[in-house]
Amino acid sequence: MGFLDKEFTQDNIVVTNLEALLNWARLSSIWQTTFGIACCAIEMMATSASHYDFDRFGVIPRPSPRQADVIIISGTVTFKMATRIKRIYEQMPDPKFVISMGSCSNCGGPYWEHGYHVLKGVDRVIPVDVYVPGCPPRPEALLEGLLKLQEKIRNESMIKSA
Amino acid sequence: MKSFEEILELLKSNFSGENDISSSKEGTEDIINVSPSMIKEVSKFLAQTGDLNFDSLILLSAVDDENGEKIKQEDESIDITGGTLSIYYHIESVKLVHKLILKVSVERENPVTISVSSVWGCANWHEREAFDMIGIIFNEHPDLKRILLPYDWEGGYPLRKDYRNPEFYNGMKVPY
Numbered sequence: 001m002g003f004l005d006k007e008f009t010q011d012n013i014v015v016t017n018l019e020a021l022l023n024w025a026r027l028s029s030i031w032q033t034t035f036g037i038a039c040c041a042i043e044m045m046a047t048s049a050s051h052y053d054f055d056r057f058g059v060i061p062r063p064s065p066r067q068a069d070v071i072i073i074s075g076t077v078t079f080k081m082a083t084r085i086k087r088i089y090e091q092m093p094d095p096k097f098v099i100s101m102g103s104c105s106n107c108g109g110p111y112w113e114h115g116y117h118v119l120k121g122v123d124r125v126i127p128v129d130v131y132v133p134g135c136p137p138r139p140e141a142l143l144e145g146l147l148k149l150q151e152k153i154r155n156e157s158m159i160k161s162a
Numbered sequence: 163m164k165s166f167e168e169i170l171e172l173l174k175s176n177f178s179g180e181n182d183i184s185s186s187k188e189g190t191e192d193i194i195n196v197s198p199s200m201i202k203e204v205s206k207f208l209a210q211t212g213d214l215n216f217d218s219l220i221l222l223s224a225v226d227d228e229n230g231e232k233i234k235q236e237d238e239s240i241d242i243t244g245g246t247l248s249i250y251y252h253i254e255s256v257k258l259v260h261k262l263i264l265k266v267s268v269e270r271e272n273p274v275t276i277s278v279s280s281v282w283g284c285a286n287w288h289e290r291e292a293f294d295m296i297g298i299i300f301n302e303h304p305d306l307k308r309i310l311l312p313y314d315w316e317g318g319y320p321l322r323k324d325y326r327n328p329e330f331y332n333g334m335k336v337p338y
Contacts (some may be wrong), residue, residue, distance in 0.1 A: 079331050080312045112338045116320040116327060117311060120338045 019157060026069075027153040029058040030097070030146070033068040033088065038075025040102040040136040047139040057146055065091040070149065072142075073128075076104040076111065077119045089126045097153075099145050100128045103135045110135075163260045164214065166192045172214070176207060186265075193250075193263045198275040201251075201266050202302070205281040208253065208262070216262065219282035220252040224292035228323045230270055242324040245270050247296055251278070268298060277303035295321040 036044055048054045048061065062068045065088045077085060089098070100122050103109030108120035122128060129152060132145035164172075166185075173183045177200060184195045196204050208216040230245025251264040268275050277300035279285040289300045290309040297319035300306055308315060317328035317336070327336045 079315075079334060079336075082334060083312075083332065108338060116317070116325070116336075119334055120336075124334055 019159070022158075023154050023156060026095075027058075027150040029060075030069045030149065030153075031058075031060050031062045031067060033065045033071045033092065034061040034063055035065075035071055035088065036074050037077065037081060038104065040074035040104070043136045043139055044072055044074045044101065044142060047142045052139040052143065054143075054146075057143075057150070059146065065089075066093060068092055069095070070097040070099060072099045072101050073105040073122045074101040074136075076109065077122045077125075078117045079119055080117070082119045082122070082125050085122065086125045097129045097149055098122075098126055099130045099132060099142075099149060101132045101134075101142060101145070102137055103133065106131050106133060163258050165260075166262070169208075169214065169260075169262060170194060172211075173204065173207070177204060191263055193265050195265050195267070198266050198268050201264070202276040202278055202281065204264070205251070205253075205278045209281050213258075215255045215258050216253045218254045218256050219278070219285055219288070220254050220261075222249065222251050222278075222285055222288035222292065224249050224296040224298050224321075226296060226321065226323045227267070232324075239326055240324050242270065242322075247273050247298060247322075249275065249292060249298060253282075273298045274301060275299070276301050277306075279303060295319060297322065 036042075046052060048059070059070075065071070069092075071089060071092065073085065089096070100106050104111065104118070105122040108115060108118055111118035112120055119125065130145045130148045132141050134141050137145075170183070170185050173194065177183050179197070179200065182197050182200045183204070186193050186195055208214050225248045227246045227248055228242065230242040233241045233243065235241060246267040247270055249266045249268070251266070252261070253264065254261045266275055273296075275298065277285065277289055279289060279300075280302070286304065287309060289298075289303055290306060292298045293300065293306055294308045294310050307313065311320070312331075315331070317331060318325055330336060
């Protein structure tokens, strides 16, 4: 991304390959579904706010899953909510990504044994790309999760099989 | 403001049935035990008698007393037969500043009592929660269905002491 920092004084040519350009464009505008479940959602909102500024990575909350690229599962996934999460996920257009934020959505968290109402990990209903550990994870941890997701997108290829 | 003894006297003189009203002490609290068939009448009396005027139900909660016969299963879990489930009613008169605790015990095998939601409106959702979690059936309740768990939940009543997780709910695995 370095060349964007420098000012263009005159017309110029940038040489790149199409795949790198497309991947760079995609990873720089990962729009997220406006969706929060529990206390992790508070950390996620803090990450979006001015101090941590999710927006500088191109993460903009979208009001509809149909316009979103990523869904951050930020909190305890109950069975009642799991049904809804699956539905929201299915409404998102491909390519779509999932960040599982916090212990609850990773593996059930503190409810792993006696939580009769908690799904023990959101990966039992939808595929997860990045797991962010913590209870709840600090905004820095969520940012690192996002960077991991960007890394994943950067290495994707339309031609080569994954 | 009336003391516990005065209220107990009033209730005993108005409800003369054999086991309708009795008192007990649990921990530091004085409690009035009411039979399941009388709870609605007793509640109405407490709420509408002028010098008692219990106008507010603070909370209604159900408890598994765990006093039945416990049978150990092969997988270390227990099954309970017999014994009772209890419902506690914490009521208050905001106007006269006195409080009272009522207790209703129902049989575990036949947990049926009468709703007080016609006396205190807020009992509606509290009773739905007691039904959802412990499985107490409140007759005359206007809308007795699950409140927290999904409507199609068939795994039983999770706050009973002998509750066991179902294997699956709608294709989702339940145990860790």
